[in-house]
Amino acid sequence: MFKALPIQLVQEDSDDLIQLINPEQDTDLKPEDLPEELSILPIKNTVLFxxxxxxxxxxxxxxIKLVKKAYQGNRIIGVVAQKNSQAEEPTIEELYRTGTVAKIIKMLVLPDGNTTIIIQGKNRFTIKDFVQEEPFLTAKIELQPEPVLNVNGKEAKALVQSLKDAASKILKLNPELPQEAQVALDNISSMSFLVHFLSSNLNAEVSDKQKILETQNITERGTLLLQYMLKDIQMLEIKHEIQKKVHTDIDQQQRDYFLRQQIKVLQDELGYDGPDKEVEKFRKRAETKKWSKQAAEHFNKELDKLLRINPMAAEYPVAMNYVEFMLDLPWEDYTTDDFDLKRAKKILDQDHFGLEKVKTRILEYLAVLKLKKDMKGPILCLYGPPGVGKTSLGRSIAKALQRKYVRMSLGGVHDEAEIRGHRKTYVGAMPGKILQNIKKSQSSNPVFILDEIDKVKSDFRGDPSSALLEVLDPEQNNTFGDNYLEVDYDLSKVLFIATANSLDTIHPALRDRMEIIEVTGYTLEEKVEIAIKHLIPKQLKEHGLKNSDVKFSKDAVIKTVNSYTRESGVRSLERKIGTLVRNIAKSVAMEEEFDKVITEETVRKVLGAEIFDEELYQGNDIAGVVTGLAWTQVGGEILFVESSLSRGKGILTISGQLGDVMKESAMAALSYLKSNAESMEIDHRLFQQYDLHIHVPAGAVPKDGPSAGITMFTSLASIYTQRKVKAKLAMTGEITLRGKVLPVGGIKEKILAAKRSGIKELILSAKNKRDIDEIEKHYIKGLTFHYVSTVDEVLKVALMKEKVKDPMKFVFSDQKAVNA
Known part of the structure; x- marks a missing residue:
């Protein structure tokens, strides 16, 4: 309000200012004084009254053109406000239609080249129509006459007094406004001019001022203005209260400071520990630390800073926590490794059955560490399906080395600060989880498990995978920088072991820093041994039973593995054993009679009907049904590809929620089959007169990948020739349009799935033979492998000359029924 007073803005042409000094004088222009077409000057950020x-x-x-021309003539122009104050050249649509006729009192050309005009508002008008836009806006207008007002009426007098009181209050609440404004306000007796004068200086939006200008009745105009002024008064009163409160708070802080100084003197007299003594304790603790010179200098600098901070200030506990964190970190405090390799091997064998490749790698690391004491810690990544013992293997390694054990779950971590920490300047700053766990272990060389590293996420808060690059690089992690710590910390002696279910989602640069060790699933024999040696004793202990209370027969364990679990790991198997043990625990607690030996019959009774058949293979009585092999994050699985033909127009339908790669495999298989139909004795009319439907069961489960290429081709060859597929046969391999069979991954998991499902023969790409050679013999015992390079070789192995029972009879439009 009163940001600028019009009476102070003009220093010349005093005759033209008589309306300000004597506002009762008539300022209106008569219609005959105005030209038929009035030049329109758009203005922004204000409204002329x-x-x-x-x-x-x-x-x-x-x-500029408009102003110069008007100044040379009668100096009369029309002034309207623009709706968008940002628009440099407003369009006609961006202008308000109600404005004010103005007279140019003075035109000044400033030294910087800008032109300033001083104008006085006359009459309100409404634009009827725009006549021209160039070289400037011209419009036909209609004057808005001011209605005759009874200035001596009670309502008018009350409104005038209310407006003056509100304006006076605003002047008192806002000390920045000039005091001359009150004098100017007292000299105004015309209600019309008072309303316009106050409206012009109102602290409001252009749209609000325009609303006042467009209001026809002067009384209503004044009432609307009063509403806006009262809002302004409320805001100023709130501002005044806030300023008063802040001033009071400052005074209170000064008072508190003197009181604290007195308390400090009293504490010294009574022998209580003050901030100075706390700092001295920290210095003594620091003398025992084995940190670097850089860390020591930084710590002493932080202590000096702590002394300068007021103990009651908000920054004091933050600085105190930082100093304590530095002292709590185990700077170069290492546990002594146990290099008894025979003992280490014994511990690994006791805790984990199988996993020979992983155990060998761990023993190799221990052997090298024994010979070379300053060896940097390797970064191992145990990769495999859930439940195979990746995380618990880390605990066994720590036990074998007699090191501290730390585990950090990375599943769902999406904030970079979780790894690197926050900067100290942030409210609630904390160090990263890496250093927090190092502090918890109280050792600079623990076995550090980074669990589920493949499930790290990234979003607007940063990429934790990138933050892990320095942590997991043996060449860099000796100077790991945490944002909170601000000093380099040595992580090179830490044995980092990451675990993952899938390598696809791991950052490529991060994957390059780790040594990948595959931990595959277990065979039936291994699961039985794991259950007997580990799972059953563990469950008995957890349920409060002794080994003498119950015994599991081997047949019962085999039944549980085959009929109630179907996984690569043993997690589900442990749950089923837990169910059996709880049933016994209930009988013991209720003092009921029970059979102390769990047999197959007991398993069936407690666990209910079998969830899985011992052999999932579905036979070969139907044409077009072929068994394939797939890899998933939880291990290998078998899948079936089904094909069927029906009379139609040669339309191809693919279903089963397949991904793009799998659909392309189906189309490639069909294209190769069409191009080689003659050699396979397939009538070409089949492709034109019969619709083909390819389906992969378990339609609710998304599937993708190239592994089902030869499976789909064999299914198509079988349905078009109506020949049987060889019994208990499964296959995996990618197909090309030239009929080549390419290698695929996940071979070991797929073989275990095949064995679980009763498959006896497997067809693989010839290039996958190298994968088979690396697998231990007991995994592939009882399986026959056929290595192929082309799909023709696949058909020689997979398709029998014998046709299925009741083969389809194909009927073509140009002849009678034909047997396939």
Whole structure:
């Protein structure tokens, strides 16, 4: 309010300012004084009201031309506000239709080239129609006459007094406004000019001022203005209260400071520990630390800073926590490794059955560490399906080395600060989880498990995978920088072991820093041994039973593995054993009679009907049904590809929620089959007169990948020739349009799935033979492998000459029924 007073803006042409000094004088122009077409000057950020004098800086070319021409003539122009204050050249649509006729009192050309005009508002008008836009806006207008007002009426007098009181209150609440404004306010007796004068200086949006200008009745105009002024008063009162409260708080802080100084003197007299003594304790603790010179200098600098901070200030506990964290970190405090390799091998064998490749790698690391004491810690990544013992293997390694054990779950971590920490300047800053766990272990060389590293996420808070690059690089992690610590910390002696279910989602650069060790699933024999040696004793202990209370027969364990679990790991198997043990625990607690030996019959009774058949293979009585092999994050699985033909127009339908790669495999298989139909004795009319439907069961489960290429081709060959597929046969391999069979991954998991499902023969790409050679013999015992390079070789192995029972009879439009 009263940001600028019109009476102070003009220093010349005093005859033109008589309306400000004597506002009762008539300022209205008569219609005959106006031209038929009035030049329109758009203005932004303000609204011109009748009787008010304001300066305007003119910068637009159109506006400069308008002002110069008007100044040379009768000096009368029309002024309207623009809706969008940001628009440099407003369109006609961006202008309000109600404005004020103005007279140019003075035109000044400033040294910087800008032109400033001083104008006084006359009459309100409404634009009827725009006549021209160039070289400047011209419009036909209609004057808005001011209705006759009874200035001596009670309502008018009350409104005038209310407006003056509100304006006076605003002047008192806002000390930045000039005191001359009150004098100018007291000299105004005209209600019309008072409303316009206050509206011009109102602290409000252009749209609100325009609303006042467009209001026809002067009384209503004044009432609307009063509403806006009262809102302004409320805001100023709130601002005044806030400033008063802040001033009071500052005074309170000064008082508190003197009181604290007195308390400090009293504490010294009574022998209580003050901030100075706390700092001295920290210095003594620091003398025992084995940190670097850089860390020691930084710590002493932080202590000196702590002394300068007021103990009651908000920064004090933050600085205190930082100093304590530095002291709590185990700087170069190492546990002594146990290099008894025979003992280590015994511990690994006791805790984990199988996993020979992983155990060998761990023993190799221990052997090298025994010979070379300053060896940097390797970064191992145990990769495999859930439940195979990846995480618990880390605990066994720590036990074998007699090192501290730390585990950090990375599943769902999406904030970079979880790894690197927050900067100390942030509210609630904390160090990263890496250093927090190192502090918890109280050792600089623990076995550190980074669990589920493949499930790290990234979002707007940063990429934790990138933050892990320095942690998991033996060449860099000796100077690991945490944002909170601000000093390099040595992680090179830490034995990092990461675990993952899938390598696809791991950052490529991160994967390159780790040594990948595959931990595959277990065979039936291994699961039985794991259950007897580990799972059953563990479950008995957890359920409060002794080994003498119950015994599991080997047949019962085999039944549980085959009929109630179907996985690569043993997690589900452990749950089923837990169910059996709880049944015994209930009988013991209720003092009921029970059979102390769990047999197959007991398993069936407690666990219910078999969830899985011992052999999932479905036979070969139907044409077009072929068994394939797939890899998933939880191990290998078998899948079936089904094909069927029906009379139609040769339309191909693919279903089963397949991904793009799998659909392309189906189309490639069909294309190769069409191009080699003659050699396979397939009638070409089949492709034109019969619709083909390819389906992969378990339609709710998304499937993708190239592994099912030869499986789909064999299914198509079988349905078009109606020949049987060889019994208990499964296959995996990618197909090309030239009929080549390419190698695929996940071979070991797929073989275990095949064995679980009763498959006896497997067809693989010839290049996958190298994968078979690396697998231990007991995994592939009882399986026959056929290595192929082309799909023709696949058909020689997979398709029998014998046709299925009741083969389809194909009927073509140009002949009678034909047997396939």
């Amino acid at each position: 009748p009787g008010v004098v304001i300066p305007i800086t003119v910068g637009r070319q159109k506006s």
